[in-house]
Amino acid sequence: MVKSSPSPVQATVAIAHVTFGEAIRDRILSNIFLFALLLLGVGLLASKLSFIRPERVMVDFGLSAIQVTCAMVAIFSGAGLLGREFERRTIHIALSRPISRLQFVFGKFLGLILVLGLNWILLSLVFLLLLWLSTGASVKILIAAGVLNSTLFLGLFLVFFQNILIASVAILFSTFSTTAVSVVLSIGCYLIGINVSQLRFISAKVQPGLASVFLRSATHVFPNLEYFNLGLRVTYGLPVGWQLPLLAISYSIIFTVMILLLSGFLIQWREV
């Protein structure tokens, strides 16, 4: 008789593997991917209509498209990740085995990260291909002209860490709500996260009172996704020091770990 419990790594990897397999078959994921390709295609078209520096249009359009669609994948896949397990009762088999609910959450999260990583790599490759097509120049020329620069790659890299954070938030919501509610809450959280500086600005402008306190609190409680947006520095290829990416990556990792631990705690109370 096998009486041993699985090692944390073994169980997590097994759950991640199944989650990845399930998520990549999800129709919503392929629809978002097609939507992303469409947006990138529109970016290419827009760049062709521009007379001055068409590559900047492509970079701006392409990076925004990747940011938005990757966030959509993180939200739509993450929000249903645990809720679906409870609704379909597929979690029963896993939780009747000698694994903890926290391990299950980590496994699901790891599987989701693999999906996000694959989606991010594919979209980034398509983006770079379209960027190359929009200019019609060779890679060497693009590098020499500063179109392909370290800031651009850093911008793409930070999109991935932003996704990790968004996915963990979506998982957190899915520990205590249905898929639909988790999607709504995650989108709300995303919209607040990418507009933190505007919220700070508004909170400073409004009359001191409940609204001001609420807005200021929101900027502290919700994850600040502006750390992952290099904005015009990517468009103009301006150099970025090492401090900013280090801060963004650390922020993503710390916030994600905290949210996952909280998810692991909350899921203990959910009825199967």
Added chain:
Amino acid sequence: MLEVNRVDQCFRTGFWMRKTQVLHDVTLSIPKKSVFGFLGANGAGKTTLIHLIVGLKRQTRGWVKIAGYEAHTPQAKARVGYLPERPYFYEHLTGQEFLFYVGALSGMDHSQVQAKIPQIFSRVGLSNANRLELRRYSKGMLQRIGLAQAILHDPEFLVLDEPMSGLDPVGRKEIRDLLVQLASEGKTIFFSSHIIPDVEAICDQVAMIEKGRLIGCGPIGQFLAMGKVQTEIAFKGVSLSEVEKFTDFESIRQIPDGIRAMVSSQEAVSRALALLLRARAQILWVTPVRPSLESFFEKEVSHG
């Protein structure tokens, strides 16, 4: 193997989170190597108790222990093989991939699962379906793969929630035979069922639950001994009006071959046979009818 002691289970339901008690002071114990049948109507609390046993839920009061360990601990879970009531599995996985998944969750490495797959699939009658996606499985096949994952890690205690549901008569017989075989290998089996004859056929202990309360628990023989043993006598060559004069017959029914009558005591059987022979009746058969678990269950439920 299993001890359930004074267990209550409550849920909070509805907008106002009203407390609903679904199990009331449930106590039972299952000795090692026994086959334990758990009977109850829909909504009686069978699945709730099973969820407590396999550690999916925590009881509000009391305790549930498996081999001395609290049911929600890894030590207890490692000893249990669980088949859910309606097996919900990841549809994109093949039968084989699914077993690799549950094997990993039970601490088995890839080679251990690989070595067991042919034997497990053949045991549950799915030899040709190991590479088929679970979405293509029929209900009966899902039940079988559910049983396969429950026995994969060779647990000493099997908890099966309605293992025979969704199976055709041949399938039911095969699963029944498999359970008997597993019991003979020394496994302790706890299974719930609506199908009372299945429980009667293979269990040596039973418990009955109604509205969250145990209404009976113990060796199956104890329940069967509580009922009245009757004898059925079938005969021909005597008219119905003549037979109706015999006071020992509790019920009389005409059949194409003759008449079937029920008598309740051994003395009444002797008297009835003597009277029939005197009336020159031809006896077709004399069969003792033992009380069934079903009749006991029906009686308890109607009294409850």
